[in-house]
Amino acid sequence: xxxxxxxxxxxxGHQMVDFIADYYKNxxxxxxxxxxxxxxxxxxxxxxAPTHPESLQDVLDDVQAKILPGVTHWQxxxxxxxxxxxxxxxxxxxxxxxxSINMVGFSWISSPAATELEMIVLDWLAKALxxxxxxxxxxxxxxxxxxxxxxxxxxxxxxxxxKVLRRVGKDAIGKLVAYISDQTHSSLQKACKIGGIHPENxxxxxxxxxxQFALSPEPLSEAISQDIASGLIPFxxxxxxxxxxxxxxxxxxxxxxxxxxxxxxxxxDAAYAGSACxxxxxxxYIDGVEEADxxxxxxxxxxxxxxxxxxxxxxxxxxxxxSLSTNPEYLKNKASQENLVVDYxxxxxPLGRRFRSLKLWMVLRLYGLEKLQAYIRNHIELATKFExxxxxxxxxxxxxxxxxSLVCFYLLPPKSNEEIGDKLNxxxxxxxxxTGKLFISHTVLSNRYVLRFAxxxxxxxxxxxxxxxxxxxxxxxxxxxxx
Amino acid sequence: xxxxxxxxxxxxGHQMVDFIADYYKNxxxxxxxxxxxxxxxxxxxxxxAPTHPESLQDVLDDVQAKILPGVTHWQxxxxxxxxxxxxxxxxxxxxxxxxSINMVGFSWISSPAATELEMIVLDWLAKALxxxxxxxxxxxxxxxxxxxxxxxxxxxxxxxxxKVLRRVGKDAIGKLVAYISDQTHSSLQKACKIGGIHPENxxxxxxxxxxQFALSPEPLSEAISQDIASGLIPFxxxxxxxxxxxxxxxxxxxxxxxxxxxxxxxxxDAAYAGSACxxxxxxxYIDGVEEADxxxxxxxxxxxxxxxxxxxxxxxxxxxxxSLSTNPEYLKNKASQENLVVDYxxxxxPLGRRFRSLKLWMVLRLYGLEKLQAYIRNHIELATKFExxxxxxxxxxxxxxxxxSLVCFYLLPPKSNEEIGDKLNxxxxxxxxxTGKLFISHTVLSNRYVLRFAxxxxxxxxxxxxxxxxxxxxxxxxxxxxx
Numbered sequence: 014x015x016x017x018x019x020x021x022x023x024x025x026g027h028q029m030v031d032f033i034a035d036y037y038k039n040x041x042x043x044x045x046x047x048x049x050x051x052x053x054x055x056x057x058x059x060x061x062a063p064t065h066p067e068s069l070q071d072v073l074d075d076v077q078a079k080i081l082p083g084v085t086h087w088q089x090x091x092x093x094x095x096x097x098x099x100x101x102x103x104x105x106x107x108x109x110x111x112x113s114i115n116m117v118g119f120s121w122i123s124s125p126a127a128t129e130l131e132m133i134v135l136d137w138l139a140k141a142l143x144x145x146x147x148x149x150x151x152x153x154x155x156x157x158x159x160x161x162x163x164x165x166x167x168x169x170x171x172x173x174x175x176k177v178l179r180r181v182g183k184d185a186i187g188k189l190v191a192y193i194s195d196q197t198h199s200s201l202q203k204a205c206k207i208g209g210i211h212p213e214n215x216x217x218x219x220x221x222x223x224x225q226f227a228l229s230p231e232p233l234s235e236a237i238s239q240d241i242a243s244g245l246i247p248f249x250x251x252x253x254x255x256x257x258x259x260x261x262x263x264x265x266x267x268x269x270x271x272x273x274x275x276x277x278x279x280x281x282d283a284a285y286a287g288s289a290c291x292x293x294x295x296x297x298y299i300d301g302v303e304e305a306d307x308x309x310x311x312x313x314x315x316x317x318x319x320x321x322x323x324x325x326x327x328x329x330x331x332x333x334x335x336s337l338s339t340n341p342e343y344l345k346n347k348a349s350q351e352n353l354v355v356d357y358x359x360x361x362x363p364l365g366r367r368f369r370s371l372k373l374w375m376v377l378r379l380y381g382l383e384k385l386q387a388y389i390r391n392h393i394e395l396a397t398k399f400e401x402x403x404x405x406x407x408x409x410x411x412x413x414x415x416x417x418s419l420v421c422f423y424l425l426p427p428k429s430n431e432e433i434g435d436k437l438n439x440x441x442x443x444x445x446x447x448t449g450k451l452f453i454s455h456t457v458l459s460n461r462y463v464l465r466f467a468x469x470x471x472x473x474x475x476x477x478x479x480x481x482x483x484x485x486x487x488x489x490x491x492x493x494x495x496x
Numbered sequence: 497x498x499x500x501x502x503x504x505x506x507x508x509g510h511q512m513v514d515f516i517a518d519y520y521k522n523x524x525x526x527x528x529x530x531x532x533x534x535x536x537x538x539x540x541x542x543x544x545a546p547t548h549p550e551s552l553q554d555v556l557d558d559v560q561a562k563i564l565p566g567v568t569h570w571q572x573x574x575x576x577x578x579x580x581x582x583x584x585x586x587x588x589x590x591x592x593x594x595x596s597i598n599m600v601g602f603s604w605i606s607s608p609a610a611t612e613l614e615m616i617v618l619d620w621l622a623k624a625l626x627x628x629x630x631x632x633x634x635x636x637x638x639x640x641x642x643x644x645x646x647x648x649x650x651x652x653x654x655x656x657x658x659k660v661l662r663r664v665g666k667d668a669i670g671k672l673v674a675y676i677s678d679q680t681h682s683s684l685q686k687a688c689k690i691g692g693i694h695p696e697n698x699x700x701x702x703x704x705x706x707x708q709f710a711l712s713p714e715p716l717s718e719a720i721s722q723d724i725a726s727g728l729i730p731f732x733x734x735x736x737x738x739x740x741x742x743x744x745x746x747x748x749x750x751x752x753x754x755x756x757x758x759x760x761x762x763x764x765d766a767a768y769a770g771s772a773c774x775x776x777x778x779x780x781y782i783d784g785v786e787e788a789d790x791x792x793x794x795x796x797x798x799x800x801x802x803x804x805x806x807x808x809x810x811x812x813x814x815x816x817x818x819s820l821s822t823n824p825e826y827l828k829n830k831a832s833q834e835n836l837v838v839d840y841x842x843x844x845x846p847l848g849r850r851f852r853s854l855k856l857w858m859v860l861r862l863y864g865l866e867k868l869q870a871y872i873r874n875h876i877e878l879a880t881k882f883e884x885x886x887x888x889x890x891x892x893x894x895x896x897x898x899x900x901s902l903v904c905f906y907l908l909p910p911k912s913n914e915e916i917g918d919k920l921n922x923x924x925x926x927x928x929x930x931t932g933k934l935f936i937s938h939t940v941l942s943n944r945y946v947l948r949f950a951x952x953x954x955x956x957x958x959x960x961x962x963x964x965x966x967x968x969x970x971x972x973x974x975x976x977x978x979x
């Protein structure tokens with residue numbers, strides 16, 4: 014086998030396409046959640062790399078026999094855990110193309126098409142989401158593809174941090190305060206830690222079921238006032254549209270107004286639910302985004318674009334660039350020096366970057382916005398169906414208002430024995446996941462261990478939702494009977 | 497087109513394989529460096545995403561007519577700029593497989609095979625590089641795939657920062673000092689900025705041609721002593737094996753001893769040159785790595801593994817985990833809670849991660865170590881050949897000692913007119929790059945603008961090197977004639 018050869022690539026590429034198509038054809042035959050034990054693979058593979066070449070067939074046989082049993086099948090139609098991670102034909106083709114061109118797009122000149130297509134496609138997506146014009150690349154802002162929402166929130170947090178520190182001096186870093194809710198994604202606290210924000214300066218504002226776990230403006234206002242009174246410096250607020258636990262939606266408009274009047278950077282994390290906002294009937298969930306400084310949605314979750322592709326928009330790209338730019342001699346070039354172009358290396362943590370806009374472009378073109386809307390609506394209808402089934406079974410309770418395609422639910426313990434509720438639901442989770450027939454995950458809401466059923470895999474149909482519910486009912490009956 | 501369908505994926509996947517194989521077949525017909533002007537693509541594409549689906553053929557036609565002219569062809573055999581970014585048949589197949597499984601491997605449970613294969617394959621690679629056993633996953637250390645060397649250096653810098661701050665208190669962040677040379681990659685300064693290390697606490701130690709641009713131990717010792725005397729806290733040293741400008745090699749053993757005796761975290765960046773160290777005759781370049789706390793090499797540069805795949809090893813994984821772990825309720829699971837497994841989310845900046853070990857595993861298996869060694873040796877021989885050609889032409893000078901597959905060279909200006917040297921070389925760079933026949937880049941060494949010729953693309957053969965040299969000579973003649 015040569016390192017690269019067009020005809021070998023053709024031959025083996027076709028072989029791999031068939032292997033992959035067969036994987037999808039048979040995907041329902043695998044346990045969704047891998048049932049292997051920790052350390053299983055080390056027993057099956059040699060201790061060191063081979064000296065001599067092995068055949069592709071040998072490797073594919075090992076993928077089948079040794080790797081796939083250890084895979085949790087996120088593309089299975091019976092995957093209902095976490096949030097989805099969509100693969101699609103278009104997204105997959107885009108990954109293939111990107112991997113073959115295999116350029117490193119740090120600067121415009123290192124592959125102009127990569128930078129320019131990214132700018133254009135993120136403008137397309139911003140328009141599909143009806144984001145305000147300030148987020149378009151044609152003004153002072155623009156979009157950029159980050160690897161993940163964690164990286165998106167980190168880069169804007171750094172931009173916000175440095176913007177304030179340029180004003181008040183870098184020794185004041187210990188005074189900067191960030192505001193989140195107890196439902197905000199864990200990546201925000203991690204970003205603070207990375208950026209040197211003191212853990213005690215992260216205000217984790219409490220939410221509860223009375224606001225459906227949304228962050229209320231009042232406690233935010235109060236916290237900001239108190240911090241200012243104590244000589245601290247509020248600098249960052251992260252609101253969420255579609256929280257991880259229960260898809261709660263924070264009130265963007267009210268929170269944004271408070272941010273603005275206090276000079277606080279306002280970031281909106283719509284990593285999961287942003288995709289739904291291409292549908293007119295769900296767009297209202299991001300009303301108020303015009304108040305935000307930055308907005309993020311993961312095309313790799315529920316938008317048919319293979320992982321990773323996290324779309325971030327900012328209104329003031331110069332803030333990002335001031336925090337993240339480097340300009341070593343060996344990367345200098347005329348287009349960059351003359352400020353004629355965007356160099357995305359200055360909008361992100363890494364220097365190198367893949368040609369990720371290709372897959373998003375292919376998704377938008379091969380499906381078109383109408384089909385993408387229909388795709389989202391179908392999942393929301395399936396989740397609505399599941400929610401109805403839960404409501405029809407009096408042994409269960411819906412644990413949080415469903416807004417998108419996630420249903421949080423709870424198996425009620427016997428009235429005489431309410432303290433076993435958490436264990437009961439935990440046991441139900443283990444029982445259904447260990448069947449291999451479906452995979453769901455959990456969270457804690459109002460101090461209760463509740464189950465999460467997230468619809469969103471491209472292959473999921475109504476029959477899969479019905480079958481999953483049947484397994485859940487069956488295992489619930491077993492557990493209740495054996496109490 | 498359905499979002500996902502095995503038979504559609506098969507049909508369109510085969511079509512895409514042929515498109516890609518044809519791209520490689522014709523790759524020499526493209527100008528290596530894209531010749532488009534800033535903004536070219538916006539004029540060719542619509543303003544917004546289509547409402548209705550378009551055909552794959554339409555998209556592929558656009559890739560051919562609109563995207564490829566804007567691509568700088570890193571896989572071209574005439575790409576000699578920066579450092580290489582290898583694609584290979586094996587790496588490409590691995591990318592395909594990874595994109596199709598499309599799982600998000602944040603925790604072991606989210607796809608056990610992804611975590612376990614990564615541990616195993618990084619152990620394989622560590623053994624191929626003869627790294628000390630402390631870097632293996634079987635002890636307290638281990639390897640992890642980061643996206644890029646920038647991320648690798650950032651995570652270890654954060655681990656080092658927090659390790660010291662846990663001891664001296666977080667308010668001392670303004671006292672932490674990092675040590676690098678003026679040849680260290682720009683990502684180190686960026687990592688410091690991200691982590692809140694004060695810019696004036698980055699000691700950029702000077703190198704010069706007398707040490708072939710390697711960092712000398714003496715100035716490091718002095719700088720550390722002075723900083724300690726001033727009440728500052730030395731915490732991090734980055735040494736490089738194969739610097740970006742000229743592939744200088746810092747003396748690891750001596751630097752490591754100084755680090756160790758001062759409690760400084762010692763990171764070794766071998767992003768480019770690490771690959772060569774699988775050959776016994778080049779392994780000596782990383783002698784002293786046993787003194788390091790962390791070591792990094794980019795399999796995506798010169799190791800036939802498609803971008804991105806940056807291998808990082810640490811001796812003390814708990815330092816990474818203490819800096820980067822999160823433990824939100826919605827990700828809790830038995831295997832993690834019982835500490836039975838590695839959760840790579842705690843070794844990196846993002847939460848989500850792709851199944852990148854697959855492509856590295858396929859590269860190691862489909863080529864085997866002997867062929868990989870031969871691959872590296874061939875490029876080094878080609879670079880040696882190019883160096884000889886430069887030496888044979890008295891108009892040129894080799895500008896730095898060649899160690900691996902990079903040759904730095906300089907077109908000598910007329911003796912009567914030495915001040916035009918920089919411009920002359922800049923003009924030569926522009927002249928050859930605008931032919932489209934080859935792509936080289938530049939750097940500055942000892943205040944001179946010098947040209948970099950980096951061999952390392954999988955398709956590069958001797959004829960490409962000879963042709964590139966011919967173009968360089970021809971353009972040099974033109975320039976010298978028109979002085």
